[in-house]
Amino acid sequence: MLTVAETAKTIKASENKVRQMLRDGQLIAVRRNGELMIPAEFLNDNGPVKGLSGTITVLSDAGFNRTEMLRWLFSKDDSLPGVTPINALRTNHGTEVKRRAQAMAF
Structure with missing residues:
Protein backbone atom coordinates (compact mmCIF):
# COMPACT_ATOMS: atom_id res chain seq x y z
CA MET A 1 0.00 0.00 0.00
CA LEU A 2 1.25 3.44 -0.93
CA THR A 3 0.38 6.88 0.38
CA VAL A 4 -0.72 9.58 -2.03
CA ALA A 5 2.81 11.04 -1.87
CA GLU A 6 4.43 7.66 -2.59
CA SER A 14 1.93 15.61 -8.42
CA GLU A 15 -0.07 14.64 -5.35
CA ASN A 16 -2.92 16.77 -6.72
CA LYS A 17 -2.89 14.68 -9.90
CA VAL A 18 -3.15 11.48 -7.81
CA ARG A 19 -6.07 12.95 -5.85
CA GLN A 20 -7.75 13.87 -9.15
CA MET A 21 -7.25 10.29 -10.38
CA LEU A 22 -8.97 9.07 -7.22
CA ARG A 23 -11.89 11.48 -7.76
CA ASN A 33 -5.02 5.67 10.19
CA GLY A 34 -6.54 8.71 8.54
CA GLU A 35 -4.35 8.51 5.44
CA LEU A 36 -5.39 7.49 1.94
CA MET A 37 -3.60 4.32 0.84
CA ILE A 38 -3.46 3.01 -2.72
CA PRO A 39 -2.50 -0.59 -3.57
CA ALA A 40 0.88 -0.63 -5.31
CA GLU A 41 -0.47 -3.34 -7.65
CA PHE A 42 -2.68 -0.67 -9.24
CA LEU A 43 0.35 1.13 -10.67
CA ASN A 44 3.05 0.78 -13.23
CA ASP A 45 5.74 3.36 -14.00
CA ASN A 46 3.39 5.39 -16.20
CA GLY A 47 0.32 5.49 -13.97
CA PRO A 48 -2.61 3.18 -13.31
CA VAL A 49 -2.46 -0.30 -14.80
CA LYS A 50 -4.11 -0.45 -18.22
CA GLY A 51 -7.77 -1.40 -17.91
CA LEU A 52 -8.09 -0.56 -14.21
CA SER A 53 -10.18 2.58 -14.63
CA GLY A 54 -12.58 0.82 -17.02
CA THR A 55 -12.93 -2.05 -14.59
CA ILE A 56 -13.60 0.37 -11.73
CA TRP A 72 -13.13 -8.35 -5.91
CA GLY A 82 -2.91 -14.34 -13.28
CA VAL A 83 -5.37 -15.84 -10.75
CA THR A 84 -6.74 -12.50 -9.43
CA PRO A 85 -8.42 -9.75 -11.48
CA ILE A 86 -5.70 -7.22 -10.65
CA ASN A 87 -2.95 -9.64 -11.71
CA ALA A 88 -4.85 -10.36 -14.92
CA LEU A 89 -5.04 -6.62 -15.61
CA ARG A 90 -1.30 -6.30 -14.94
CA THR A 91 -0.64 -8.99 -17.58
CA ASN A 92 -2.82 -7.30 -20.23
CA HIS A 93 -5.91 -9.47 -19.85
CA GLY A 94 -8.30 -6.58 -19.27
CA THR A 95 -10.98 -7.89 -21.60
CA GLU A 96 -11.43 -11.06 -19.55
CA VAL A 97 -11.54 -9.06 -16.31
CA LYS A 98 -14.14 -6.60 -17.61
CA ARG A 99 -16.22 -9.45 -19.02
CA ARG A 100 -16.41 -11.05 -15.56
CA ALA A 101 -17.17 -7.72 -13.93
CA GLN A 102 -20.00 -7.10 -16.40
CA ALA A 103 -21.44 -10.56 -15.79
CA MET A 104 -21.64 -9.83 -12.06
CA ALA A 105 -23.92 -6.86 -12.76
CA PHE A 106 -26.75 -9.20 -13.86
Whole structure:
Protein backbone atom coordinates (compact mmCIF):
# COMPACT_ATOMS: atom_id res chain seq x y z
CA MET A 1 0.00 0.00 0.00
CA LEU A 2 1.25 3.44 -0.93
CA THR A 3 0.38 6.88 0.38
CA VAL A 4 -0.72 9.58 -2.03
CA ALA A 5 2.81 11.04 -1.87
CA GLU A 6 4.43 7.66 -2.59
CA THR A 7 1.99 7.07 -5.45
CA ALA A 8 2.82 10.46 -6.93
CA LYS A 9 6.53 9.68 -6.76
CA THR A 10 6.00 6.24 -8.35
CA ILE A 11 4.10 7.61 -11.35
CA LYS A 12 6.11 10.86 -11.50
CA ALA A 13 3.08 13.10 -10.99
CA SER A 14 1.93 15.61 -8.42
CA GLU A 15 -0.07 14.64 -5.35
CA ASN A 16 -2.92 16.77 -6.72
CA LYS A 17 -2.89 14.68 -9.90
CA VAL A 18 -3.15 11.48 -7.81
CA ARG A 19 -6.07 12.95 -5.85
CA GLN A 20 -7.75 13.87 -9.15
CA MET A 21 -7.25 10.29 -10.38
CA LEU A 22 -8.97 9.07 -7.22
CA ARG A 23 -11.89 11.48 -7.76
CA ASP A 24 -12.17 10.46 -11.43
CA GLY A 25 -12.29 6.75 -10.58
CA GLN A 26 -8.97 5.90 -12.20
CA LEU A 27 -7.69 4.62 -8.85
CA ILE A 28 -9.21 3.38 -5.58
CA ALA A 29 -7.85 4.14 -2.13
CA VAL A 30 -8.73 3.10 1.39
CA ARG A 31 -8.21 5.16 4.48
CA ARG A 32 -5.80 3.70 7.05
CA ASN A 33 -5.02 5.67 10.19
CA GLY A 34 -6.54 8.71 8.54
CA GLU A 35 -4.35 8.51 5.44
CA LEU A 36 -5.39 7.49 1.94
CA MET A 37 -3.60 4.32 0.84
CA ILE A 38 -3.46 3.01 -2.72
CA PRO A 39 -2.50 -0.59 -3.57
CA ALA A 40 0.88 -0.63 -5.31
CA GLU A 41 -0.47 -3.34 -7.65
CA PHE A 42 -2.68 -0.67 -9.24
CA LEU A 43 0.35 1.13 -10.67
CA ASN A 44 3.05 0.78 -13.23
CA ASP A 45 5.74 3.36 -14.00
CA ASN A 46 3.39 5.39 -16.20
CA GLY A 47 0.32 5.49 -13.97
CA PRO A 48 -2.61 3.18 -13.31
CA VAL A 49 -2.46 -0.30 -14.80
CA LYS A 50 -4.11 -0.45 -18.22
CA GLY A 51 -7.77 -1.40 -17.91
CA LEU A 52 -8.09 -0.56 -14.21
CA SER A 53 -10.18 2.58 -14.63
CA GLY A 54 -12.58 0.82 -17.02
CA THR A 55 -12.93 -2.05 -14.59
CA ILE A 56 -13.60 0.37 -11.73
CA THR A 57 -16.33 2.01 -13.85
CA VAL A 58 -17.97 -1.35 -14.64
CA LEU A 59 -17.90 -2.38 -10.98
CA SER A 60 -19.28 0.99 -9.91
CA ASP A 61 -22.10 0.70 -12.45
CA ALA A 62 -22.82 -2.76 -11.01
CA GLY A 63 -23.37 -1.15 -7.60
CA PHE A 64 -20.09 -2.09 -5.93
CA ASN A 65 -18.73 0.27 -3.30
CA ARG A 66 -14.98 0.93 -3.04
CA THR A 67 -14.39 -1.78 -0.44
CA GLU A 68 -16.25 -4.37 -2.51
CA MET A 69 -14.26 -3.35 -5.59
CA LEU A 70 -10.98 -3.83 -3.76
CA ARG A 71 -12.06 -7.23 -2.46
CA TRP A 72 -13.13 -8.35 -5.91
CA LEU A 73 -9.94 -7.11 -7.60
CA PHE A 74 -7.80 -9.10 -5.14
CA SER A 75 -10.01 -12.21 -4.89
CA LYS A 76 -8.75 -15.49 -6.31
CA ASP A 77 -10.35 -16.50 -9.61
CA ASP A 78 -8.76 -19.59 -11.14
CA SER A 79 -10.50 -18.94 -14.46
CA LEU A 80 -8.45 -15.78 -14.99
CA PRO A 81 -4.88 -15.64 -16.25
CA GLY A 82 -2.91 -14.34 -13.28
CA VAL A 83 -5.37 -15.84 -10.75
CA THR A 84 -6.74 -12.50 -9.43
CA PRO A 85 -8.42 -9.75 -11.48
CA ILE A 86 -5.70 -7.22 -10.65
CA ASN A 87 -2.95 -9.64 -11.71
CA ALA A 88 -4.85 -10.36 -14.92
CA LEU A 89 -5.04 -6.62 -15.61
CA ARG A 90 -1.30 -6.30 -14.94
CA THR A 91 -0.64 -8.99 -17.58
CA ASN A 92 -2.82 -7.30 -20.23
CA HIS A 93 -5.91 -9.47 -19.85
CA GLY A 94 -8.30 -6.58 -19.27
CA THR A 95 -10.98 -7.89 -21.60
CA GLU A 96 -11.43 -11.06 -19.55
CA VAL A 97 -11.54 -9.06 -16.31
CA LYS A 98 -14.14 -6.60 -17.61
CA ARG A 99 -16.22 -9.45 -19.02
CA ARG A 100 -16.41 -11.05 -15.56
CA ALA A 101 -17.17 -7.72 -13.93
CA GLN A 102 -20.00 -7.10 -16.40
CA ALA A 103 -21.44 -10.56 -15.79
CA MET A 104 -21.64 -9.83 -12.06
CA ALA A 105 -23.92 -6.86 -12.76
CA PHE A 106 -26.75 -9.20 -13.86
